[in-house]
Amino acid sequence: MATANTNLSDYDKSTIPNAEDLRFGIVVSEWNSSITDALYQGAVEALLDCGAVEHQIVKWDVPGSFELVYGAKKMIKRHDPDVIIVIGSVIQGETKHFDFVCQATAQGIMDLNLQHETPIIFCVLTDNNMQQAIDRSGGKHGNKGVEAAIAAIKMAVLGRGSAFADELEF
Numbered sequence: 034m035a036t037a038n039t040n041l042s043d044y045d046k047s048t049i050p051n052a053e054d055l056r057f058g059i060v061v062s063e064w065n066s067s068i069t070d071a072l073y074q075g076a077v078e079a080l081l082d083c084g085a086v087e088h089q090i091v092k093w094d095v096p097g098s099f100e101l102v103y104g105a106k107k108m109i110k111r112h113d114p115d116v117i118i119v120i121g122s123v124i125q126g127e128t129k130h131f132d133f134v135c136q137a138t139a140q141g142i143m144d145l146n147l148q149h150e151t152p153i154i155f156c157v158l159t160d161n162n163m164q165q166a167i168d169r170s171g172g173k174h175g176n177k178g179v180e181a182a183i184a185a186i187k188m189a190v191l192g193r194g195s196a197f198a199d200e201l202e203f
């Protein structure tokens with residue numbers, strides 16, 4: 034299902050574990066900051082709505098999406114959070130650089146998921162133009178930051194191997 038057929042901000046709070054005792058790390062790219070700031074705000078609002086406490090959310094900024102991988106790796110070592118959300122916005126330009134940044138970032142985050150016990154949620158928009166990015170960071174298709182926050186809570190609980198995780202249906 035394409036994003037256009039759903040709303041990224043929709044979630045049923047009754048199906049989300051309480052996040053009050055979870056520790057979150059969020060690494061945010063500064064490229065296209067109007068987009069990444071909106072994604073970050075959406076993520077934090079959703080985390081707090083689901084019971085997360087503000088002082089258990091650590092935020093780091095990195096220059097661009099390519100640096101999200103290194104930032105997440107260092108955050109695991111420094112803070113050992115239950116889960117990390119990486120936030121970026123990559124927008125197609127005139128050259129093939131878009132392809133390399135998207136592929137390297139996606140592969141790097143997947144590699145970290147395989148190498149470490151900390152789930153890392155991929156909240157990186159890879160859009161053809163700015164309008165698509167706006168539509169997915171609080172616009173007509175909702176906010177991917179909200180979607181990432183809900184995924185983060187679920188994966189943090191699963192990662193803890195708690196009994197609750199066995200009851201999660203998602």
Ligand SMILES: Nc1c(NC[C@H](O)[C@H](O)[C@H](O)CO)[nH]c(=O)[nH]c1=O
Nearest residue numbers: 062064096097098099121122123124
């Ligand atoms: N064009 C975009 C970039 N490019 C920068 C790279 O992510 C990286 O910071 C640079 O190559 C230095 O290593 N980054 C984005 O996040 N979004 C873009 O649209």
Ligand SMILES: CC(=O)[C@@H](O)COP(=O)(O)O
Nearest residue numbers: 124125126127128130131
């Ligand atoms: C994703 C990028 O690096 C890209 O936006 C840079 O633009 P260009 O391909 O025109 O150099």
